[in-house]
Amino acid sequence: DGGITQSPKYLFRKEGQNVTLSCEQNLNHDAMYWYRQDPGQGLRLIYYSQIVNDFQKGDIAEGYSVSREKKESFPLTVTSAQKNPTAFYLCASSIGYYNQPQHFGDGTRLSIL
Amino acid sequence: EDQVTQSPEALRLQEGESSSLNCSYTVSGLRGLFWYRQDPGKGPEFLFTLYSAGEEKEKERLKATLTKKESFLHITAPKPEDSATYLCAVQAKGFQKLVFGTGTRLLVSP
Numbered sequence: 198d199g200g201i202t203q204s205p206k207y208l209f210r211k212e213g214q215n216v217t218l219s220c221e222q223n224l225n226h227d228a229m230y231w232y233r234q235d236p237g238q239g240l241r242l243i244y245y246s247q248i249v250n251d252f253q254k255g256d257i258a259e260g261y262s263v264s265r266e267k268k269e270s271f272p273l274t275v276t277s278a279q280k281n282p283t284a285f286y287l288c289a290s291s292i293g294y295y296n297q298p299q300h301f302g303d304g305t306r307l308s309i310l
Numbered sequence: 311e312d313q314v315t316q317s318p319e320a321l322r323l324q325e326g327e328s329s330s331l332n333c334s335y336t337v338s339g340l341r342g343l344f345w346y347r348q349d350p351g352k353g354p355e356f357l358f359t360l361y362s363a364g365e366e367k368e369k370e371r372l373k374a375t376l377t378k379k380e381s382f383l384h385i386t387a388p389k390p391e392d393s394a395t396y397l398c399a400v401q402a403k404g405f406q407k408l409v410f411g412t413g414t415r416l417l418v419s420p
Contacts, residue, residue, distance in 0.1 A: 301353030
């Protein structure tokens with residue numbers, strides 16, 4: 198079955214530590230996205246990528262970094278500069294950039310130890 | 311600034327009791343409006359895309375409609391398995407990103 202796989206499902210970060218969230222898709226989609234979801238707030242865009250080796254900052258990119266070395270993979274690193282990293286992180290992909298629905302993985306919940 | 315407001319925040323229905331969820335939006339030229347369903351601890355599941363005022367889409371007990379200022383998600387004779395959070399998002403012309411509302415939590419009791 199085609200889909201988006203996020204791992205791990207739960208992740209814990211220590212103070213001063215960088216952590217990397219994995220996102221893999223086998224839908225052959227060009228565009229990929231990372232969102233953050235907090236209680237009582239809408240999904241907020243962190244980074245997005247339209248093609249391999251290219252990505253753009255979203256609304257809340259500070260304290261995060263990404264790479265897009267392969268079409269199917271778009272890992273997100275939460276750095277120690279992100280002071281409030283506790284959230285539910287969602288990866289999405291879409292076949293094109295406009296007018297196309299984004300399809301989501303099942304998320305990674307990041308907590309601070 | 312593009313904005314999406316969903317109401318009500320939460321809705322409790324009895325099984326079979328039809329109702330509607332509202333998504334009001336302000337956007338500088340609508341490219342598309344998207345409805346998603348999200349179950350606890352899961353990612354959003356795509357339901358519908360609407361592109362222009364007057365458009366309607368249906369899937370089982372759900373029907374989405376669109377005007378120039380808002381969209382409605384009508385739920386006809388809901389079942390307990392329809393319980394979820396329903397999210398609305400808009401994409402403005404010239405922009406790739408989606409702007410999401412905060413969702414409506416729907417609980418359908420047997």
